[in-house]
Structure formats: C-alpha cells, structure tokens
Amino acid sequence: MTELLAILDRFHTVLIQTAPKIASRLQTGLTRAEIEAQIASFSWKFPQDASDLYQWHNGLSGKPGKLNLAQKLLRLKGKWHGELSGRENEMHLKLENRLIVAKFLPLDYALAGHHHLKLGRCLIDLLPFSILTNGKDTIYCMMRLDPEKPVIYCADGTKLPPMGVTESFLSTQPQFSRLSDLIIFLTKVCQQGIQLIAASQESLIDAIDCELNATQLEQLYQQPKR
Structure with a gap:
C-alpha cells in the first residue's frame, strides 16, 4: 500500500465517523486494469497519485441525475459535468448561511x-477531479498530470474559459504540492471543522450532509502545509 492510499484510508475512516451520508455514497474504487483502459488513448503518463485516488474510490454515485429534459439541457449547456447532477452525485455542505455543493x-x-x-x-494537462460551487462562484480542484510534480490546484474557474487556465493564472490560486497534503487537510476539517446541526435547524438534516464551522475552517487553512 502506498503512503497516499494509507492517508486516504484514514480519511475514509474519519469520514464514516463525521459525515456518514457522504461516505455511504462513495463508489467502489477501480482496478489498475480499469484505470489503464480509460487512460489508454492519452499520451501523458498518469500520476501515481491520481491512480491511487481512483483505486480508493471512483467518485460519488456516478449516475446521471433524475432530471427532466429541460433541466438536463440547462445543466449540460457549457458544462461537461452537467449530466452528473442530482442529489446522489452531490455533497451539500452548510457554511454559515451558504450552501456549498461539492462533487467528487x-x-x-x-x-x-x-x-x-x-x-x-x-x-x-490537468485532471479536474472535484468541483465546489455556492451557486455564484465555482472552484475546480485539478491535478497537474505530471508524474513528478502532480500539484493540486483549487482554482476559481468562475466564468473563466479553458484558454484562461495558464501557468500565470494557476500561480495565483491556492494549491497543494501533493494530493496527500489536500487529503490530510480534509481529514483535519472532518475531525475539527464539522459541527452538529442545531436543534432549531433540524429541518435541514435531509437537505445537507454536514455543517462546517467557518472559524475553525479558516484556522485549519492557515496552518502551514507540509
């Protein structure tokens, strides 16, 4: 087992304890052969970090959402991930008065x-593996497809065309040197940044998967990265 897979497994254990609804919707991981079959037509070499990630879990549900035709057309317009909509493909996170929808x-x-x-x-060459949006702004978590330096960028792609994703732009965006650093950060968020839903907000229990403590989240983000 690689170091990253061990870190991912620890994250999964914490996720089960703190956000079980999210953990229950993770798909089974892919085999190496299944990954190789999907990337066979590309010229770049797939980073080991990316392979470990998808051997761990292959995203969330992965099934197109149960939408009517009009909704599908609206979601598909200009968005390659639009079909991957619907509650089963989304993590709903409450942060203060905002709803953040995340996709793996x-x-x-x-x-x-x-x-x-x-x-x-x-x-x-970038691999966008996660997306977060509050309905106004959209953050794309992308891995650089470089086996030696698979940097993770958490880039604000709101209204940004693909040709605008340049080295200069990425240098201004939050980043993690390796996927393991991001997963360690997310593990700490689950351990320290998730708070119980207040009794006065019990009606939200079915609508959100977890509530984040904004102050704790900011403190965790400001901690030195490895």
Missing part, C-alpha cells in the same frame, strides 16, 4: 473534463 467526479467524467480543457485550448 468519477474518472470518466474527470477525463472528460481534461478533454474539455484541451478542446478549449488550455495548454496545460
């Missing part, structure tokens, strides 16, 4: 995202 993309959707970036003339 299955590998086929992540690769489609890479293809979307290249079609839009992005010159960097």
Whole structure:
C-alpha cells in the first residue's frame, strides 16, 4: 500500500465517523486494469497519485441525475459535468448561511473534463477531479498530470474559459504540492471543522450532509502545509 492510499484510508475512516451520508455514497474504487483502459488513448503518463485516488474510490454515485429534459439541457449547456447532477452525485455542505455543493467526479467524467480543457485550448494537462460551487462562484480542484510534480490546484474557474487556465493564472490560486497534503487537510476539517446541526435547524438534516464551522475552517487553512 502506498503512503497516499494509507492517508486516504484514514480519511475514509474519519469520514464514516463525521459525515456518514457522504461516505455511504462513495463508489467502489477501480482496478489498475480499469484505470489503464480509460487512460489508454492519452499520451501523458498518469500520476501515481491520481491512480491511487481512483483505486480508493471512483467518485460519488456516478449516475446521471433524475432530471427532466429541460433541466438536463440547462445543466449540460457549457458544462461537461452537467449530466452528473442530482442529489446522489452531490455533497451539500452548510457554511454559515451558504450552501456549498461539492462533487467528487468519477474518472470518466474527470477525463472528460481534461478533454474539455484541451478542446478549449488550455495548454496545460490537468485532471479536474472535484468541483465546489455556492451557486455564484465555482472552484475546480485539478491535478497537474505530471508524474513528478502532480500539484493540486483549487482554482476559481468562475466564468473563466479553458484558454484562461495558464501557468500565470494557476500561480495565483491556492494549491497543494501533493494530493496527500489536500487529503490530510480534509481529514483535519472532518475531525475539527464539522459541527452538529442545531436543534432549531433540524429541518435541514435531509437537505445537507454536514455543517462546517467557518472559524475553525479558516484556522485549519492557515496552518502551514507540509
């Protein structure tokens, strides 16, 4: 087992304890052979970090949401991940008065995202594996497809065309040197940053998966990264 897989397994254990609704919707991981089959047509070498991630779990549900035709057309317009909608494919996080919707993309959707970036003339090989939005702003978590330096960027892609994703732009965005650093941060968030839903807000229990403590989240983010 690689160090990253061990870190991912610890994260999963904490996730089961603190956000069981999210943990229960994670898909079974892919085999190495299944991953190799999906990336066979690409010229780059898949980073070990990306392989470990998708051997751990292949995103959330991965099934198209139960939407009517009009809703599907609205979600698909200009968004490669639009079909991957519906509650089963989303994590609903409450942060103060905001609802944050997060997605952990299955590998086929992540690769489609890479293809979307290249079609839009992005010159960097990136794998978008997670998306967070508050309905106004959208953050894309992307791994650089460099086996030696698979940096993770948490980039604000709101209204940004793929050709705008440049080295200069990425240098201004929050980043983690390795996926393990991001997972360690998320583990700490689960351990220290999740708070119980207040009794006065019990009606939200079915609508959200967990509530985050904004102060604690900020303190955790400000801690030195490894």
